[in-house]
Amino acid sequence: MSPRPPRSASPSSTSLAAPADPPRPADASAPWHRLTAVETLTALGSSTDGLDPDEAERRRAEHGPNQLEERGGTSPWRLVWEQLSAVMVLILIGAALLSLVLGKYLEAGAIGAIVILFAVLGFVQEYRAEQAIAALRRMTVPVVRVVRGGSPRDLASVDLVPGDVVVLEAGSVVPADLRLIEFANLRVQEAALTGESDPVDKRTDPGDRDDVPLGDRRSMAYSGTQVTYGRGVGVVVATGMATELGTIASLLQEVAPERTPLQDRLDRIGKQLALAGLIVAALVVAMGAAAGESVTNLVLTAISVAVAVIPEGLPAVVTFTLAVGAQRMLRREALIRKLPAVETLGSVTVICTDKTGTLTQNVMTVTVVDVGGQRVAMGEGGPDRSTLPQGADSALLLTLLAGSLCNDTSIDRDAFGNPVLLGDPTETAFVAAALALGVDVEEIRRRVPRVAEFPFDSERKRMSTVHDPLLSTVLELTGLPQDAPLVFAKGSVDGLLERSTGAFDGGRLVDLDEAVRTRITTADDRLASDGMRVLGVAYRRLPEEVDLADVEAVEGDLVFVGLVGMIDPPRDEVRDAVATCRAAGIRPVMITGDHPLTARAIARDLGISDGERALTGPELDRLTADQFAAAVGVVPVFARVSPEHKLRIVEQLQSQGQVVAMTGDGVNDAPALKRADIGVAMGITGTDVSKEAAEMVLRDDNFATIVAAVEEGRVIYDNLRRFVAFAVAGNLGKIIVMLGWPVPFLLAGGEFETAIALLPLQLLWLNLMTDGLLGFAMGVEPAAPGVMQRPPHRPGAGLWSGGAGWRTAWIGSVIGVVSLGVGFAYHAADRVEWQTMVFTTLAFMQIFQAIGARSERESLRAIGLTSNRVMVGVVGAVAALQLAAIYTPLRTFLDLEPLSTFDLAVPVSLGAALLVVIETTKRFARRGQAPG
Numbered sequence: 001m002s003p004r005p006p007r008s009a010s011p012s013s014t015s016l017a018a019p020a021d022p023p024r025p026a027d028a029s030a031p032w033h034r035l036t037a038v039e040t041l042t043a044l045g046s047s048t049d050g051l052d053p054d055e056a057e058r059r060r061a062e063h064g065p066n067q068l069e070e071r072g073g074t075s076p077w078r079l080v081w082e083q084l085s086a087v088m089v090l091i092l093i094g095a096a097l098l099s100l101v102l103g104k105y106l107e108a109g110a111i112g113a114i115v116i117l118f119a120v121l122g123f124v125q126e127y128r129a130e131q132a133i134a135a136l137r138r139m140t141v142p143v144v145r146v147v148r149g150g151s152p153r154d155l156a157s158v159d160l161v162p163g164d165v166v167v168l169e170a171g172s173v174v175p176a177d178l179r180l181i182e183f184a185n186l187r188v189q190e191a192a193l194t195g196e197s198d199p200v201d202k203r204t205d206p207g208d209r210d211d212v213p214l215g216d217r218r219s220m221a222y223s224g225t226q227v228t229y230g231r232g233v234g235v236v237v238a239t240g241m242a243t244e245l246g247t248i249a250s251l252l253q254e255v256a257p258e259r260t261p262l263q264d265r266l267d268r269i270g271k272q273l274a275l276a277g278l279i280v281a282a283l284v285v286a287m288g289a290a291a292g293e294s295v296t297n298l299v300l301t302a303i304s305v306a307v308a309v310i311p312e313g314l315p316a317v318v319t320f321t322l323a324v325g326a327q328r329m330l331r332r333e334a335l336i337r338k339l340p341a342v343e344t345l346g347s348v349t350v351i352c353t354d355k356t357g358t359l360t361q362n363v364m365t366v367t368v369v370d371v372g373g374q375r376v377a378m379g380e381g382g383p384d385r386s387t388l389p390q391g392a393d394s395a396l397l398l399t400l401l402a403g404s405l406c407n408d409t410s411i412d413r414d415a416f417g418n419p420v421l422l423g424d425p426t427e428t429a430f431v432a433a434a435l436a437l438g439v440d441v442e443e444i445r446r447r448v449p450r451v452a453e454f455p456f457d458s459e460r461k462r463m464s465t466v467h468d469p470l471l472s473t474v475l476e477l478t479g480l481p482q483d484a485p486l487v488f489a490k491g492s493v494d495g496l497l498e499r500s501t502g503a504f505d506g507g508r509l510v511d512l513d514e515a516v517r518t519r520i521t522t523a524d525d526r527l528a529s530d531g532m533r534v535l536g537v538a539y540r541r542l543p544e545e546v547d548l549a550d551v552e553a554v555e556g557d558l559v560f561v562g563l564v565g566m567i568d569p570p571r572d573e574v575r576d577a578v579a580t581c582r583a584a585g586i587r588p589v590m591i592t593g594d595h596p597l598t599a600r601a602i603a604r605d606l607g608i609s610d611g612e613r614a615l616t617g618p619e620l621d622r623l624t625a626d627q628f629a630a631a632v633g634v635v636p637v638f639a640r641v642s643p644e645h646k647l648r649i650v651e652q653l654q655s656q657g658q659v660v661a662m663t664g665d666g667v668n669d670a671p672a673l674k675r676a677d678i679g680v681a682m683g684i685t686g687t688d689v690s691k692e693a694a695e696m697v698l699r700d701d702n703f704a705t706i707v708a709a710v711e712e713g714r715v716i717y718d719n720l721r722r723f724v725a726f727a728v729a730g731n732l733g734k735i736i737v738m739l740g741w742p743v744p745f746l747l748a749g750g751e752f753e754t755a756i757a758l759l760p761l762q763l764l765w766l767n768l769m770t771d772g773l774l775g776f777a778m779g780v781e782p783a784a785p786g787v788m789q790r791p792p793h794r795p796g797a798g799l800w801s802g803g804a805g806w807r808t809a810w811i812g813s814v815i816g817v818v819s820l821g822v823g824f825a826y827h828a829a830d831r832v833e834w835q836t837m838v839f840t841t842l843a844f845m846q847i848f849q850a851i852g853a854r855s856e857r858e859s860l861r862a863i864g865l866t867s868n869r870v871m872v873g874v875v876g877a878v879a880a881l882q883l884a885a886i887y888t889p890l891r892t893f894l895d896l897e898p899l900s901t902f903d904l905a906v907p908v909s910l911g912a913a914l915l916v917v918i919e920t921t922k923r924f925a926r927r928g929q930a931p932g
């Protein structure tokens with residue numbers, strides 16, 4: 001429950017100091033938007049300094065976490081039903097009922113038990129997979145900037161309480177219902193609540209009517225809506241289920257579970273196999289009927305065949321493998337938000353990446369300031385005086401001071417009084433440099449208050465603020481006029497130059513003529529060529545007639561003051577990751593908002609390009625469609641691009657058949673992230689909006705993590721493919737046995753004991769205990785050597801591509817024919833163990849096949865016999881189960897005979913022989929593919 005503003009009593013009757021109990025009127029439609037900001041704060045027992053931390057703690061206990069109760073997702077019952085309604089299970093249920101009618105109670109009971117076991121297993125796996133994905137999603141719980149006890153801090157949004165003062169910026173998802181108390185060009189997109197996709201301008205003055213719809217309450221920002229532009233501060237009026245979103249949360253649509261393309265394909269294969277089972281069953285029944293089999297036996301046969309063909313373990317193994325894959329990726333710092341991504345990652349062919357923070361460390365340090373054509377080297381303790389030219393003092397001061405005023409860094413103090421800077425590294429670098437120069441930034445910010453601002457956005461590539469210095473003398477040193485509001489702007493040098501008419505040169509204001517312009521551009525290029533991030537700083541004395549709401553008007557007629565060069569070292573691990581990408585046939589492409597020369601220098605350093613020219617956004621705009629397509633196909637570096645270019649580049653790459661992973665962090669990146677096959681958001685610096693649009697979130701913002709995730713994706717795809725091939729080969733073997741068994745007897749026209757090679761229970765045992773268990777072990781096969789040294793598998797390449805279809809066909813046939821042969825031989829010798837021999841031969845051939853199938857290409861020796869420990873354990877367990885089936889009382893249930901040591905040696909040797917054959921064919925295949 002949340003506090004509500006008083007409806008009639010005067011809000012100011014409540015004391016500003018945190019009261020023991022905030023007022024709590026009960027009406028859900030209480031008109032917070034009707035109160036003024038001050039009244040709201042008062043009513044909530046808060047102030048612009050936020051809540052006292054102890055009071056916040058108390059409210060947290062009272063109001064509980066700020067989160068919606070989960071109603072979405074698939075309900076457990078729904079999952080149970082999905083398991084039960086799968087075609088395969090329906091056939092099994094039919095088989096159990098038929099057995100019941102026939103009086104085969106043991107079979108009926110066992111099939112029934114297996115149906116239940118299968119459903120439970122499938123359910124548990126699916127449920128765990130769902131939970132795992134839900135848990136992964138919860139890990140992206142947004143962090144919000146709140147003010148408590150007068151100082152800003154970052155807090156998990158679940159810990160917000162009514163009365164908290166929250167800072168909003170572009171890209172934030174509003175974390176609770178807020179009454180706004182401060183705004184700067186704040187625009188909020190409220191589609192989540194109102195369905196209206198055009199962003200709405202927000203302000204703080206109270207509305208004049210109670211009964212306006214949510215979309216028209218301009219002084220409110222509601223939980224779940226997205227800040228698309230600007231900045232604002234609001235006080236929390238409702239949290240969790242008490243928010244407007246909470247009240248409609250129960251109406252939210254159930255989220256449909258996402259299935260991967262491979263899962264869909266497997267579903268189809270499952271259905272096809274089930275259908276094949278029915279056809280084969282009909283065939284066997286027809287043959288049996290021709291031979292004069294009893295009806296009971298015929299029905300039993302039909303059941304057996306259907307059971308033999310259905311790959312019972314398939315769905316469970318697939319979900320298990322995907323979920324385990326997502327966990328493995330998490331261990332490597334890649335957080336998967338949508339399960340299909342696990343698989344798509346394996347087929348990524350192009351990775352488009354930002355520069356700042358992903359390829360570089362995003363640790364910005366100002367190392368050079370260029371003023372009036374003079375370079376000043378900056379050290380930790382301020383400027384290197386020996387490089388400080390005469391007269392540069394005031395320009396240097398002005399550059400760093402303006403850059404620190406036009407800046408959203410919050411400055412806190414640690415226990416020793418040292419400044420702690422919180423904010424975007426590009427901005428904190430300015431403040432750090434100003435502090436090192438001896439500027440008291442906090443004091444100046446107080447004395448020269450900000451009266452308007454145009455926040456940074458990646459289209460304009462600059463930000464500007466308007467300040468009122470009229471009451472202050474602190475700017476005297478800089479020589480700035482103090483008789484009017486001042487505009488400070490910082491951003492890309494090229495952009496600022498376009499909007500400047502003057503320059504500050506050696507303490508003098510000069511015209512920005514061609515010579516000065518060239519000098520500044522040359523300095524910009526020189527710094528950028530060294531791989532530095534370069535920002536320009538400018539100011540303006542704002543004439544009275546300029547409309548403070550008009551960004552074009554305010555950011556004109558600027559006076560260019562200086563350039564600031566910052567280093568942002570590349571991340572060490574990225575160089576190797578780029579090399580891995582190349583070896584793996586994946587093209588890394590840098591797409592950055594930064595200067596082309598900076599981009600080029602970093603790209604060359606990391607091996608992304610050989611130093612070719614970078615194409616810029618404006619250049620892209622001038623290309624024809626064909627030229628654009630050609631450029632996107634080969635150019636490794638795009639610079640000075642806007643988010644809209646990112647979208648165009650993704651679309652173009654996709655139309656060329658590429659599978660694209662694209663990183664992004666800003667609110668404007670969301671369309672490109674959504675469009676990319678794998679949208680990758682930044683866990684640390686990314687906005688909430690970008691995270692919501694992404695398939696994957698990098699917990700460490702690191703490019704190397706994308707490459708690691710791609711590797712895991714490849715391993716998972718390979719494992720699933722190999723498992724399916726393994727399961728299908730096994731089932732093919734069983735079909736051959738079931739179909740082949742009656743044939744010779746039919747041809748000979750003689751009497752035969754039975755048309756049924758294996759009983760339903762025996763087949764179920766083989767499918768579950770053998771295929772199922774071995775399948776799970778295949779799902780956790782570690783990366784084979786060389787996964788990242790071959791090209792990505794073709795997107796949409798079938799499961800049977802690359803020879804897998806043939807391999808499956810011949811291995812399945814060998815298993816079937818050999819098992820059948822053993823059965824015939826024993827039957828001909830009048831041995832009662834013939835059925836047990838067929839059963840055991842199938843089992844051991846599959847065990848050895850599983851060992852051979854661990855790699856499609858590499859020999860067992862190359863991948864290491866024991867490198868998949870789970871497989872070693874499972875092979876031991878399955879062999880032991882097989883022996884238990886023959887030598888323990890289980891035997892009576894399964895209708896088997898004990899085998900002599902010699903008889904047992906036959907299936908084991910045949911299995912081993914199959915492994916030798918598989919390994920030999922791999923050797924030939926490798927030789928065939930070897931170059932030369």
Ligand code: ATP
Nearest residue numbers: 354355356456458461462463490491492592593594
């Ligand atoms: P990437 O897209 O690789 O992360 P980036 O971070 O350099 O690159 P943007 O953040 O869009 O891209 O920055 C583009 C340009 O905008 C920078 O080169 C710089 O000139 C300017 N800029 C960046 N941050 C700020 C800021 N906080 N204030 C003013 N200008 C900025």
